[in-house]
Amino acid sequence: MSPTAKGLILLCRPGFENECAAEAELLAKHAGISGRARTAQNAGSVHYVFDELIDWKEALEVAPFHALVFTRQRSVWIERVAEMPEDDRVTPLVQTILGQGVRFGRLEVETADTNDAKSLAGFLKRFIPHIERHLKATGFLRENKPELPTLHLFFKDSSQVDLGLSRPDDASPWPMGIARLRMPRNAPSRSTLKLAEAFDALMTEEERAQSLKAGLYAVDLGAAPGGWSFQFAERGMHVFAVDNGPLADSLVATGMVEHVKADGFSWRAPRKQVEWLVCDMVEQPARVAQLVSDWIASGKAKRCIFNLKLPMKKRFEELKKCRQVIDARFKLHGDSYVLRIRHLYHDREEVTAYLAKIHVPVVETPKPSRR
Ligand SMILES: C[S@@+](CC[C@H](N)C(=O)[O-])C[C@H]1O[C@@H](n2cnc3c(N)ncnc32)[C@H](O)[C@@H]1O
Incomplete structure (x- = not known):
């Protein structure tokens, strides 16, 4: 029974x-x-x-x-x-x-x-x-x-x-949904654990293998002091770290990170497409949702992990609003996307999300055969 x-x-x-x-x-x-x-x-x-x-x-x-x-x-x-x-x-x-x-x-x-x-x-x-x-x-x-x-x-x-x-x-x-991760030596901030947990909690093994490897490019909006950029740099990836604030010297010394002093909402990468966009700017959640869905829907970045800092009294409603913003952006061109959101163990008043466009294989229309 x-x-x-x-x-x-x-x-x-x-x-x-x-x-x-x-x-x-x-x-x-x-x-x-x-x-x-x-x-x-x-x-x-x-x-x-x-x-x-x-x-x-x-x-x-x-x-x-x-x-x-x-x-x-x-x-x-x-x-x-x-x-x-x-x-x-x-x-x-x-x-x-x-x-x-x-x-x-x-x-x-x-x-x-x-x-x-x-x-x-x-x-x-x-x-x-x-x-x-x-x-x-x-x-x-x-x-x-x-x-x-x-x-x-x-x-x-x-x-x-x-x-x-x-x-x-x-x-x-x-156990208990608590990711007990070891703080890496030389990481510029504890926030690095948040991105490390997000890779594990929000992505499949195959997605990680495809996207976290040496030589690929990442954009980190709101990067300082550099805990998130560190996760990419230590994997041999190139990072554009966008923030007017200072980055940790140890991170800059890796030679993998370019510090861009600019506004994360208007800056665009000097490459046609990057593998990663990450965003940890403390900003209105719907504004962040709009920004990251623009990057992903337009193909400027293949995938994104971002934080939504939720207002304490309206967390559930605000999250719903962000989902609607993202959905509306992708529907503009009839694109499909994957969106996974979680309140991670290393999150406090925010949730962390993974967003990527789903590429539907193009099916060639068979040409009618001539007899
Ligand atoms: C929570 S901290 C980021 C911590 C970082 N992820 C780490 O792991 O060290 C937020 C950062 O966003 C930056 N920020 C906020 N608004 C920004 C904007 N419009 N453009 C660029 N950076 C911004 C702040 O200067 C701040 O350094």
Whole structure:
């Protein structure tokens, strides 16, 4: 028997619960599923509870991970184990997991990203190995089987845990959706991690292989002090770093970066086409959306990663407006595009997006044969 879903467990940056709930609500409505979001201010998580139980695989399709922006990780909520006794928490949890009748390829242990939840770290470090041992011994946890679902254990505290399911290809690859990246030596700013995370979170392996290689050209609008330009320069790529502010000496010393002191809204590259445009200017989001879609739709750059700094009280509405701006620009010439947006772990009051034009192969019209 396949487990039934009570709803969705959604993790987000504390303070973004309303946006996370709003996107779940919208997707559920599109899928014809009714329910309601349960959360609290700064909880760092949202439970979207369905009005009726549905099959867990169907529930996954209600809110595909790629369609979510403010949600760092989501799983389908199948069960809750509450009031686990202090002297034996292992037995009730293991019994409930085995009772689902599902085999897992991976176990993800989760909490909200809050200070309260962080205090659970010591307890989880001691407790989880017991659970893992039981699941492996009974054959329920079978690592190296990527086709099997992932089991998420979302701990509210040491006595309550929610069981969730996801598929590895439809979830964040990072536990709790948190990309823990190492700060590269010599990087001019921490902002470099944002672009590094964006490459991983927003692009396919094939896209990365095609576009992040020595010799290609990138334009970085709002580049100073140079954390984003650094990501290209260290891959042997040439960068036009556009900003009136100063760039880090170490970046200029690489010889890969040309500092252009100009306005990022009016400057254009001295090349017909560059591989990359990136934009981290702190500006009105709709203005940035218009600028980057002009570059991509007109073919001046093949692909783009950009930040949209969202106003705190209208993040969801503003993002919708930016999508409309981009859509309108591409529709002008009937072009198709790919747009992926995510509130990255390294983002604060902004979201990061990837935009590229989709090239539809030209199909030659067959000439009628002459007889
Ligand atoms: C958040 S910082 C960029 C940080 C950079 N991505 C990094 O990794 O180091 C924003 C930058 O945008 C620049 N900026 C803002 N408006 C601009 C404009 N119209 N043209 C060029 N640069 C602009 C600012 O001078 C500032 O250096």
